[in-house]
Amino acid sequence: MTTLRVAIIDDHAMFRTGVRAEIDGPVYIVGEAEDVDSAVAVIVETKPDVVLLDVHMPGGGGLEVIRRLHLRHPETKFLALSVSDAAEDVIGIIRAGARGYVTKNISGPELLDAIDRVAAGDAVFSPRLAGFVLDAFAGTIEIAQVDEDLDRLTEREREVMRLIARGYAYKEVAKELFISIKTVETHVSSVLRKLQLSSRHELTRWANDRRLI
């Protein structure tokens, strides 16, 4: 297996150095950037497999980076990495096209695992993101006019999300539900797809309302 090529995009130099020290070796760090413009330049030039992307950054944040690149370079996979717990921003960056979200206090091995997963085309849901997703899709049950499958989670997907929110790793989820890890990954990817493609206005409204609670 070839070494994965990774770019680190974050406006804090100290954090970039820390991440580099933790994961350099198992993966190959091809570039770093500290704001939206330099990030776009670095990614276009080095074509990394996976981009570790900070949510808040000068120039419009990680969202703006994905917006500018997603159409031109759909093969680039983004993994959002943040200290911000603002659900609105996290869901926003996932909806823009990031394939996962992890918090910055993640350990080195866990981060490597997440990078592998994202590179393989799977989705990476931290417990926190799973919580946000459950919250975001929670309102749907009472709305009878759900006409698209995209607008709600299946019972199985909800179960998987709940277990992840409870701190279960994918393989523990698989064991708990008597399904294969592959099936868990399929469910998680399907939730990601719904999150990205659902045109539900409730999703945006939920994000709006959330900060007003």
Next chain:
Amino acid sequence: MTPNPASAAPASAPPATSYRRAYRPADRRLVGGVATGVAEHFGVPVLYVRLVLIVATWFQGVGVIAYLLLWRFLPLQRPDLSPGLESATRRGLRSGRSTGPTEIAQTVALGAVGVGVLLLIQSTGRGINDGLFGPLLVGLVGIAVVWRQVDNVAWSRWMRETRGWAFASRMAAGAGLVAVAAFYSLTKEGGWGAAVNLASALVVAVLGLGLILGPWIARLLGDLSEERRERVRSQERADVAAHLHDSVLQTLALLQKNAGDSAVVATLARRQERELRDWLYGNDEQPGDSFVAALRASAAEVEDAHRVPVEVIAVGDAPLDADVAALARAAREAMVNAAKHAGVDRIDVYAETDGQSAQVFVRDRGVGFDLATIAEDRMGVRGSIVDRVERHGGTATIRSRPGEGTEVALSVPIRSTDTATTEEAPE
């Protein structure tokens, strides 16, 4: 933490979210923010709302009248962000959702088509009375200019910005336009006779004054209370900032002192992180406020006392009644147990409230134990966790196996909806 007086009040009033109010979003508007506000309220694309307004205008100007009424009666809303997000927005670290050039162009195009059709209808003679059409148009533009000014005053929060020549001249321009409209209609309608003239002049004058000054006066009154609220809020923020300043400095000093002891360093850093995060990203609830707040406070205490990070994920929330409070206390015991006996470096807590029941899962990946061998007199598990929850009509399930960690699943029914249901913990 300061004791929260609200927690002592029995069955505090339900939160004032019984119905949603429509607002005009101050940060995403083109003219008055009416279309955006209405679109958000009903969850439809703003384009549809604009289309409806424009089409309605073709019928005796209903659209414009509706727009003005909504402008007058929908309160302007400033985005209420937590300090961290507010500053991130200000420094351009987030992508704003302000109106983009596409939306402006789209609306202008839409407006142009609307006006075109309106003029077409006018030219066929089926529209608004020809003598009124011109002055109405001029008058409406005037009113829009004045109101937008008044809105801006509220938006920028400072009443003294009602001074200054730019403000005065725009006010004058608006008022002038209204006056021109009034004069125009008066001379046009001259043939109707003196009585009608006088009456319409009076009506126009009173209407004009009302339209111009009415919202302003209302706004000034609103501003006063808004300013008072703002002052309280900024004082609060100053207090918190000072508190954080102290606590961060203190933490840094402690970190330097304890540089050799990695467990202490980690705990200190963790606590500081939690405090900062709560403040920055808006988690400033008091433990007595709600179920989730109580749970978070317990998690923080356990973290501090036992030096194990406790990750709390919550979906939904509930008011802290006796049952739910018991659940929170039981969950706290479960966290303490995990922190004491499991020997792990992380505890996951997941809370879910769905309106019928509140559930908590406390999970660790630690040593685990064999449930059969646990002594009957182990007060921790039986008394403070299982019994406590069962006394309140709930259920407690403990799953553990040596070497595989422990998960405590707790659930109590929420009484306000239905007292009879006792929901089983899943699994």
